[in-house]
Amino acid sequence: MSNDQAVSQYLAEYPASSASLPGQTLPWLQQFRKQALACFSTHGFPDIRQEEWRYTNVSAIEKKRFKPFTSTAQGLTNIDSHVLDELVLQDMWTVVLVNGQFVAEHSRLEGVPPGVIICSMSQALEDNPEQVQAQLGQAVSDDEHGFIAFNSAWFSEGLYVHVPANTVLEKPLQVVHYFDDADALLALRNVYHVDESAEASIVETFAGAAQAYFSVNVTEAVLAENASLSVTQIQTASDKAYHFAGCYAKQAANSRFRHDNFAFGGLLARNEIHTQLFKAAECELNGLYLGNKRQHIDNHTRINHLEAHAISRELYKGVLAQRARGVFQGRVIVAEDAQKTDSEMNNRNLLLSEDAEADTKPQLEIYADDVKCAHGVTVGQLDEKSVFYLQSRCMSEEQARNMLTFAFANEMVNKIKHKSLHDFVLKQLLQRFPQQGVEAAWL
Amino acid sequence: MLTIENLHANVGEKPILKGLNLHINPGEVHAVMGPNGAGKSTLSHVLSGKSGYDVTEGSVIYQGNNLLELEPEMRAREGVFLAFQYPVEIPGVSNIYLLKAALNAMRKHQGLGEVDAMDFLMLVKDKIKLLQMDEKFLYRAVNEGFSGGEKKRNEILQAAVLEPKLCILDETDSGLDIDALKIVADGVNSLRSAERSFLMITHYQRLLDYIKPDFVHVLAHGKIVKSGGPELALELEEKGYSWVEEQAA
Known part of the structure; x- marks a missing residue:
């Protein structure tokens, strides 16, 4: 209405x-x-x-x-x-x-x-x-x-x-x-x-x-x-x-x-x-979404393999705190003629609060028969073994969790090779990171 | 330094440690040996404060304090160091940062200021030579993509920087070829001092050829069933564990 x-x-x-x-x-x-x-x-x-x-x-x-x-x-x-x-x-x-x-x-x-x-x-x-x-x-x-x-x-x-x-x-x-x-x-x-x-x-x-x-x-x-x-x-x-x-x-x-x-x-x-x-084209899609408060961040990707030998790589990561909601919808379509397609799609989410939400939906639609397509999705919390490892190295539990969360996000920043751009993105990430006490020196 | 009395610990409902006693004085090197499933790793985990274990009975007194009441990081800051059997990879956090952050957390706990950046670099470069590691390891993510031997060396490097009072080596020799074992053992030996104690937990006698213990204990069915000098290790090597287990039974 x-x-x-x-x-x-x-x-x-x-x-x-x-x-x-x-x-x-x-x-x-x-x-x-x-x-x-x-x-x-x-x-x-x-x-x-x-x-x-x-x-x-x-x-x-x-x-x-x-x-x-x-x-x-x-x-x-x-x-x-x-x-x-x-x-x-x-x-x-x-x-x-x-x-x-x-x-x-x-x-x-x-x-x-x-x-x-x-x-x-x-x-x-x-x-x-x-x-x-x-x-x-x-x-x-x-x-x-x-x-x-x-x-x-x-x-x-x-x-x-x-x-x-x-x-x-x-x-x-x-x-x-x-x-x-x-x-x-x-x-x-x-x-x-x-x-x-x-x-x-x-x-x-x-x-x-x-x-x-x-x-x-x-x-x-x-x-x-x-x-x-x-x-x-x-x-x-x-x-x-x-x-x-x-x-x-x-x-x-x-x-x-x-x-x-x-x-x-x-x-x-x-x-x-x-x-x-089209034929033998390549794409690489990277994403990092950081949700805080009541933010809603939706990422919708579609990779359409229309012809043979094309390669696609996709990695999206989400860090969601407080009442934030992150969405990842990733669709990979492989047309009948797109033989020898090589495609990988991954989405990883860290939820930092009970009220945060991640909705993830990878979709593969494959009409060709000779292709290599992989996808993976995770939604979860930090690895407790890693938290304990850092604690056993004198870090408080909070600091350990912050470090691991930041490191998880930072993987995407590290994909940026241009120095000034990398530093700019890192600065933005640090400013907006949902946890306190996060330092660039960790990296 | 460390007194463990009648320690009982469960994983879920299952009792693993069933009345373990162990006393370690400053400067002593103790080896705890035992067959698989005897409770060796549980002992190291309970001492370092890993969650998932219930201590149902007994006590662990470290330097006059109840160790079991402390959070894992407080144990570490008080000088208890666990060299992990399976060191964890921490992508995104550099090795040198972790070393520095750990050292500073420990210094803060001791009421000291942060370590000077140049002094720290000198210290680390000095220690890394000891472990025959390339300096580039400092700038890589913690343990990420390290070989088994490199991970174990990295554990000892951390110990060398943190200078703990009690060093628990959990199966430090497992997965190492003889060259890597020698390097790790040399690193450990260089840390030996009159104030620093070691608890080596191992399945194999081989490690003890390179790190000479003062005492050897056999852990079976959740208790120390036999204690002796270094000669006990040789006896175990020769006869296996079954004779001790039988004796204990």
Whole structure:
């Protein structure tokens, strides 16, 4: 009921807000948005009756009535610049978006190789509309669920990246998203297009002030043959924020995609990482979700092996304290033609309190007959033998448990090889770790 | 140093230790030998405070205090060190950190300040040579991916850094080839002193060729059934355990 009301209200407000969305002069985009709007109008927001949303109830988002973007929306008005300094990694190229708006004075793109395009989505729609048109909707469809359709209709900004063939970005690109506009709903659409044999690494940081806002991020990552792309998401949104981020990759033959997902913030966060693997493509999906208080963090992954010889590796770990709830749904689909698929999926959860909850659901759907697919899931407490071992080495029981819990989480941080990024993620982890007395010196 | 009197301990409903007596003076090395299932590991676990054991009768007095009342970490800080039969792997925690944290916890308990970082590094590098371990082990996660011999050496390294008063070696020789055994034994021997006592729990006489005990005890059916000098170990080696068990029965 409230779903219908919320949907009707957003639809009613659409004509007013759509005038300020980018790409007004592009008929194909108007058509794209119109179809998305129709799709949203039919499906509404996702519902727990849908299998892929059974553990995550988004009715709070519907009740909240966030304000979609308008041209009068707040930009970088009163942000303390050292808030951004804390988030910016100095040895990377930087793009900063505050409340969904591109902030040129904080963005640094000097020395980007010729031919590489890194710009805001609105800029790309002005300068390279055909290129955007060719990629938009390639890796994800509005039919997927209501947030995608909503994003397609409402997106006001985003990031467009194109790395041409045989070009290697020798340092990562960091996209800093910062939100402090209360009750704002920001739909951002990103395209990461990595051409044949090109390589790129993109770091997405999401942070915000302690206000309720809702960011709906949809990223389409298109990897041409033999391309390589690494995406790292570090989400430390405020504890009142709602966060949806979907990264949808389409991987041509022999391409390599890696996604590292650090989901630490938000009151309600849903991450989706989906990938389609063509011949001999490889993907590695890593995740760490840290839930505290009443946080709800949902991770939904889908790995679609469409052709033969592709490899997928996935490890998600959750640490859930107090009344937090963590969700992992991992689906691996192996098509009939995807012989010699090699796939491993693991999800491990530590529950630190009796009220914490982990819902985990690995799903394998295998239609080919010559494949190697493994999966494993654990939900539990610390190994008591390890606790005793540390106690017998003078550690108090509490300290022993903290160390082991932190070490469990830190395994995911250690997968990050880029030093400044590793240290940044570690710092975020330490700041938000649910236990006291946790030290970086342990490592 | 340590007086165990009439110790009875159960695992669940099952009695494992059934009236064990043992007295260890400072500086003495005692070997407790016995067949499988005699209660050897239970003894080391009860002394170090592992949960899962109920002491139903008897007492353990360590340096004048009731050891059984102390939490495992307090026993460790008071100088009781257990070298594990199966050292646990702790992925994500570095070896050197554990050594330092353990030493500092012990020093704090003794009313001392934290060890100086440089002094600590010198100390550890000195001790690691003793165990013929590569320094890179310090920076690896505790026991993770270590071979059996490396794990046992790492246990003795921890003992060397913590300088315990009572060192319990639980089957320290099991799983070691002769070269590794010699290194571990050399490490243990270097720790011997007039104040430090050792309780070696072992199934095999072989260890005692390298670490010479002052006393040998035979543990069978949950009690010490025979005690003697080092010659007892040789006798056991020759005749096996059955004759002692028969004698005791």
